[in-house]
Amino acid sequence: MKKTLTYLITAVAFILVSNVAMAQGGLTPLVGSTHDYTVTADDATNNTLAWSIVEAAGYTINSGAATETVNITWTAAGTYHVQFSETDANTNCVTTKQATVVVSANTFDVSTSNPAATCNAKDGTVNPTGNATTSITFTVDMTTANAGWSPNWEIDFTLTPAGTATIASVAATNGTLTGSGPYHLTGITSTNGNGTVNITMDVTGDAFTAQSVALAITAAKELDYDTPDVDTDDWNATQTINALPNTSDITTD
Amino acid sequence: MKKLVLFFAAVLITAVSSNLFAQSTGTNPAPGATHHYSITDNGNTMAWSVTKGDLTTATTDATIASPAAAATDITWASTVTVGDWYYVHVLETDANGCSNEKVLAVQITASPFYLTIAAANATQCYDGAVTASIDAGDASVIHYDHGNATVEFTVTPSGLSTSYSGYEFDLAIAFAGYTGLDASNVSFSANGSMSGTLVTVSDNNPVTITYVIDNTNDFTNATDAAGTAADYTATATISNGKANNGVSDNTTGTYVDDTNVARPHTTGIQTN
Numbered sequence: 001m002k003k004t005l006t007y008l009i010t011a012v013a014f015i016l017v018s019n020v021a022m023a024q025g026g027l028t029p030l031v032g033s034t035h036d037y038t039v040t041a042d043d044a045t046n047n048t049l050a051w052s053i054v055e056a057a058g059y060t061i062n063s064g065a066a067t068e069t070v071n072i073t074w075t076a077a078g079t080y081h082v083q084f085s086e087t088d089a090n091t092n093c094v095t096t097k098q099a100t101v102v103v104s105a106n107t108f109d110v111s112t113s114n115p116a117a118t119c120n121a122k123d124g125t126v127n128p129t130g131n132a133t134t135s136i137t138f139t140v141d142m143t144t145a146n147a148g149w150s151p152n153w154e155i156d157f158t159l160t161p162a163g164t165a166t167i168a169s170v171a172a173t174n175g176t177l178t179g180s181g182p183y184h185l186t187g188i189t190s191t192n193g194n195g196t197v198n199i200t201m202d203v204t205g206d207a208f209t210a211q212s213v214a215l216a217i218t219a220a221k222e223l224d225y226d227t228p229d230v231d232t233d234d235w236n237a238t239q240t241i242n243a244l245p246n247t248s249d250i251t252t253d
Numbered sequence: 254m255k256k257l258v259l260f261f262a263a264v265l266i267t268a269v270s271s272n273l274f275a276q277s278t279g280t281n282p283a284p285g286a287t288h289h290y291s292i293t294d295n296g297n298t299m300a301w302s303v304t305k306g307d308l309t310t311a312t313t314d315a316t317i318a319s320p321a322a323a324a325t326d327i328t329w330a331s332t333v334t335v336g337d338w339y340y341v342h343v344l345e346t347d348a349n350g351c352s353n354e355k356v357l358a359v360q361i362t363a364s365p366f367y368l369t370i371a372a373a374n375a376t377q378c379y380d381g382a383v384t385a386s387i388d389a390g391d392a393s394v395i396h397y398d399h400g401n402a403t404v405e406f407t408v409t410p411s412g413l414s415t416s417y418s419g420y421e422f423d424l425a426i427a428f429a430g431y432t433g434l435d436a437s438n439v440s441f442s443a444n445g446s447m448s449g450t451l452v453t454v455s456d457n458n459p460v461t462i463t464y465v466i467d468n469t470n471d472f473t474n475a476t477d478a479a480g481t482a483a484d485y486t487a488t489a490t491i492s493n494g495k496a497n498n499g500v501s502d503n504t505t506g507t508y509v510d511d512t513n514v515a516r517p518h519t520t521g522i523q524t525n
Contacts, residue, residue: 119351126308126342126354247345247353248293252279253416 027099029074031106033225034062038069039084039097046089054081058103074103107145108227110155110220111234112138120244122207128244132207135200136239138215142188142195144222150193151224154186155217157199162212165205165241173198182218203241211241275365276414277500280357283364285331285499289416291324292343292355300344301325308340308356315339328499335363365412367506368422368494373405376513379468379483383516388473397472399483401465402514406489408452409459410496411506418457419497423450424489426464431485433470439463452491462489466514480518487512 026035041049044067051070053059058076072082080101087094115138122128142153152175159181161167171177174197175188188197205211217235221228229235275281279288290301301320305312314333319325327341339359346352379402388394410420424447426436439447445460446453454460464487472482488511494502 117349119349123351124354126356128353242347242349242351244351244353245295245297245345245347247295247343247355250290250292250341250343250355250357252288252290252341252357253414 026101028102028104029225030108030227031074031077031103032108032230033106033227034071034073035225036064036069036071037082037084037099039086041068041086042095043086043089044068048087048089050085050087052083052085054083055079074101077103077105079103106227106230108142108153108222108230109145109234110140110142110153110217110229112140112215112217112237113234114237115139115239117240117242119242120207120211123244128207130207131204133202133204134211134241135202136213136241138199138237138239140197140199140217142190142220142222144190144193147193149224150190150195151222152186153188153190153195153220153222154184155188156182156184156219157215157217158182159201160214160216161203161205162214163205163209165203165211165213167213168202168204170199170201173200186223203239205241206243208243208246210243212238213241214238275362276412277362277365277496277498278414278416279327280359281362282329282359283362283366283500284329284333284335285364285501286414286496287326287328287498288414289324289326290341290343290357292345294323295345295347297348298346299323300346301327302342302344303327304340304342306338308342312339315341329361331499331501333361335361337361364500364503366420366494366496366500367411367503368420368491369409369411369507370489370491370510371407371409371507372489372510372512373407374512376515377402377404379514379516380465383483394473394475397477397483399468399470399472399516401467402487404464404466404487404512404514406462406464406510406512407459408454408462408491410454410457410494412503413457413496414498414500415457417496417498419453419455420457420495421451421453421497422491422494422502424452424462424491425450427488427490428485429488433468434485435467435469436464436487438465438467440465464489474521478521480516480520484513484515484518487514 026037029035041047049066051065058078060073060075062071062073064070081098082101083096083098085094085096120132121134122132159167172185175185177183177185188195203211203213215237277283277286279290282288299321301317303312303315304310314330316328317325341357341359342354344352344354379399381400384398386396388396428434440463442461444455444458468483476482490509
């Protein structure tokens with residue numbers, strides 16, 4: 001049998017499934033992001049496929065190391081060489097492809113801060129008594145530090161009123177809000193690398209007792225590559241609702 | 254025959270006018286009245302204001318003595334209309350800038366205050382016997398000096414506010430043209446005093462006014478043959494009554510009374 005040397009040309013399409021701005025795509029991901037890297041093998045069924053990374057650490061290969069698509073989470077900044085090899089089942093002939101991935105520090109940051117204290121909603125009324133319902137707003141901001149990358153993003157958060165106050169009518173000005181405590185807000189948009197959302201609610205409590213609500217973000221990530229928040233030191237805010245003075249009735253002679 | 258049954262309903266209508274025992278109060282002040290308004294002092298910033306007819310219309314009908322204190326006097330103008338509603342506001346603002354507002358509804362009431370003067374006696378004798386003396390130059394002429402008559406009046410207030418003490422009025426005495434009387438000796442019960450024509454009473458009780466009137470005229474058998482020359486009528490008149498908190502007399506009282514001072518009308522001694 002004439003052995004035919006077949007030069008296998010593995011048509012490789014090194015397609016990156018990161019379909020948005022190339023700035024943060026699979027070749028220049030951020031620390032913490034997860035990307036798919038895929039090829040079209042010559043014979044995915046019979047040949048042996050293998051993904052590997054030259055560098056020893058700084059990443060987690062999540063799945064697909066022996067398939068056409070590998071899923072990798074980058075955990076440390078640096079330059080990495082991603083390799084794919086296809087070995088012909090019959091001839092043991094190997095084709096190798098390589099891509100250089102430069103992982104940079106995470107710049108995705110979600111933050112919030114204490115809104116200014118406000119007076120109870122019965123401020124400015126005559127002879128206020130009993131409970132009052134005050135509307136308050138928390139603002140949550142996001143930045144990618146990259147005007148060319150404006151992913152959608154999401155957060156998980158809790159709202160905790162202090163004392164005997166109760167919260168109702170929680171709403172968000174951006175994204176889709178679900179849950180009734182804890183809350184999940186996803187699909188928040190961004191423009192020019194920045195995004196913002198106002199979370200509003202009604203707080204009901206005695207007009208003459210100070211009220212407060214604590215917002216605590218418990219998770220935040222952008223939705224292109226699942227990059228998590230670079231830090232968590234700005235995930236808490238407290239809105240204080242000042243009490244009204246408990247003015248006595250006017251007495252006269 | 255149908256028996257007609259007549260029903261006699263004996264109805265005793267007792268009309269107790271609430272104004273009979275009313276007084277000017279902070280919620281129902283009389284025109285010109287001053288009353289005290291206060292709230293608990295929480296150490297915050299206070300601002301008092303008064304509106305007329307509703308909660309927003311400004312007015313100059315009320316003068317607030319201490320608009321930034323927890324307690325203040327408010328004086329209602331003497332020109333306010335009985336029945337009009339006013340609203341006393343106080344706005345308390347704390348260090349955080351949060352505020353509370355209380356409002357007291359006030360309706361002007363007619364002044365319930367009036368004074369009544371009454372003479373102690375309608376008719377009064379002189380304090381003592383007439384003093385007779387022989388003329389220094391003519392032994393046939395007898396001089397009669399009638400001396401003092403003590404005439405007393407009492408002024409009684411009605412409808413004063415129990416939270417305030419004192420009232421005042423102008424006092425005058427007249428003798429219908431009778432001359433020669435010295436009425437400068439006037440004294441009062443312990444709660445009264447006079448300066449010029451103004452009598453000031455320090456409490457809400459009646460005040461007694463005592464005139465010791467000296468008849469300085471000199472009569473003889475010739476000038477007082479009928480024994481009537483020493484008679485006169487002392488008429489006391491009070492006016493401009495005002496309570497200590499500014500409430501004016503509502504003119505439903507009695508402001509004039511008199512005492513007739515006289516002796517028995519003894520004629521001169523007749524002889525044959």
